[in-house]
Amino acid sequence: MISLDGKAIVVTGAGRGLGRAYAEAIAHRGGAVVVNDVDGGEAEAVVRGIVDAGGRAVASPASVIKPDETEQMVELCVREFGAIDGLVNNAGIYPHDFKEWEDRPEKIRAIVEVNVLGVIFSTNAAVRLMKRSGSGTVLNVSSGAHLGLAGNAIYGGTKGAVTSLTYTWALDLMSANIRVNAVSPIAVTRMKRSPTSEHVDPSRIAPLVVYLLSDEAGGMIGQVVRLTGKDLSIQQHPRVGRAIHRDKWSAEDIAEAFRATLGNHLERIGRERVPSPPIAAAPVPAGAPDVHLSVKDSNR
Ligand SMILES: NC(=O)c1ccc[n+]([C@@H]2O[C@H](COP(=O)([O-])OP(=O)(O)OC[C@H]3O[C@@H](n4cnc5c(N)ncnc54)[C@H](O)[C@@H]3O)[C@@H](O)[C@H]2O)c1
Numbered sequence: 326m327i328s329l330d331g332k333a334i335v336v337t338g339a340g341r342g343l344g345r346a347y348a349e350a351i352a353h354r355g356g357a358v359v360v361n362d363v364d365g366g367e368a369e370a371v372v373r374g375i376v377d378a379g380g381r382a383v384a385s386p387a388s389v390i391k392p393d394e395t396e397q398m399v400e401l402c403v404r405e406f407g408a409i410d411g412l413v414n415n416a417g418i419y420p421h422d423f424k425e426w427e428d429r430p431e432k433i434r435a436i437v438e439v440n441v442l443g444v445i446f447s448t449n450a451a452v453r454l455m456k457r458s459g460s461g462t463v464l465n466v467s468s469g470a471h472l473g474l475a476g477n478a479i480y481g482g483t484k485g486a487v488t489s490l491t492y493t494w495a496l497d498l499m500s501a502n503i504r505v506n507a508v509s510p511i512a513v514t515r516m517k518r519s520p521t522s523e524h525v526d527p528s529r530i531a532p533l534v535v536y537l538l539s540d541e542a543g544g545m546i547g548q549v550v551r552l553t554g555k556d557l558s559i560q561q562h563p564r565v566g567r568a569i570h571r572d573k574w575s576a577e578d579i580a581e582a583f584r585a586t587l588g589n590h591l592e593r594i595g596r597e598r599v600p601s602p603p604i605a606a607a608p609v610p611a612g613a614p615d616v617h618l619s620v621k622d623s624n625r
Pocket of ligand 1: 337338339340341342343344361362363364367387388389390414415416417418419439443466467468469509510511512513514515516517
C-alpha cells in the first residue's frame with residue numbers, strides 16, 4: 326500500500342472541491358497536511374474532519390496571491406510538522422459568468438493573480454525551504470482548457486502558464502532533488518458544476534495526487550498526468566515541428582514555403598482538434614524562386 330507516512334504536505338485551496346479531497350486522501354495515507362484556503366472557515370472545517378478521523382492537519386487562511394502569506398503558510402508546515410515535503414498548488418478560480426472581450430480588467434487580473442502568481446509565490450516560498458532540506462515535491466494543477474477551449478481563453482491561458490512553469494521548474498529543480506509534476510483533473514465541484522464532468526467526484530482524482538507525492542513516483546519529473554475519472558493519461562509536451570532551412574527568409578519565401586509544404590501540415594486547433602482551414606494561396610508569380618525544402622528537426 327502506498328504510504329505518505331512522515332511526509333508534511335501543503336495543499337492550497339483545500340477548503341472545498343478537489344483540494345479538500347486531496348488533503349483528506351493525503352491524511353488518510355499518513356501524511357500531515359496544511360489545509361490552506363483563503364476561505365479560512367472552510368479550511369478549519371476540513372481540518373476538523375481530518376483530525377476527527379485520526380489524521381494530522383492544520384489550517385492556513387493564507388491567500389496565495391500574497392507572497393508574505395505564502396511564506397507564513399509554508400513556515401506553518403515546518404513549525405507544526407518539522408518539514409515541508411510537498412506542495413500541491415491547487416488553489417484556482419474559474420470565471421463562470423465570463424463575457425469574452427468585455428470583462429472588467431479587475432476580474433481578469435484576479436484570475437491571473439490566483440491561477441498564475443499564486444502558484445509562483447507558493448512555489449517560491451516552498452522551494453526555498455525544500456532546497457535547505459535537500460528534497461521535495463511540487464504538484465501543479467493544469468486543466469484540459471489549456472489546450473485551447475472556445476470561451477475559456479483567460480482561464481485556459483493561466484493553466485497554460487502553469488503547465489509551462491511545470492516543465493521549466495522540473496528542469497531547474499531536478500538537481501536539487503525536487504520533483505515537479507502536474508495533474509490535469511476533471512470533477513464536479515463548485516468550480517465545475519456542469520454534468521458534462523460525468524459526475525466525477527473529487528475523491529476519484531485524489532489517488533493520482535497521492536501517487537505523485539509518494540516515493541513510488543520517484544522517477545516522475547516534468548510530467549502532466551490527466552485523470553478524468555476512468556481515463557488516466559500522460560499529456561504530451563508541445564514541441565516544434567520539422568523545420569525548412571534557408572539562410573535568410575523574405576516574406577515571399579515564407580509564403581511560398583507555406584504554399585508548397587508547411588501549409589499541408591497545419592496543426593489542428595485546440596482541445597477539440599478543429600481542422601485549420603486551407604491557406605488561401607495567391608497564384609505563384611512567374612519567375613518566383615523555388616524554395617529548397619531542406620527539412621531538419623528543430624525544437625527551439
Ligand atoms: N473541477 C474541475 O473539473 C477542474 C478541471 C481542471 C482543473 N481544475 C483545477 O483544480 C483546482 C481546484 O478546482 P475545484 O474545482 O476544486 O474548485 P473550487 O472552487 O471547488 O475550489 C477552489 C478553492 O480555491 C480557493 N481559493 C481561491 N482563491 C484562493 C486564494 N487566493 N488563496 C487560497 N485559496 C484560494 C477557494 O476558496 C476554493 O476553496 C483549480 O486549480 C482548478 O483550476 C478543476
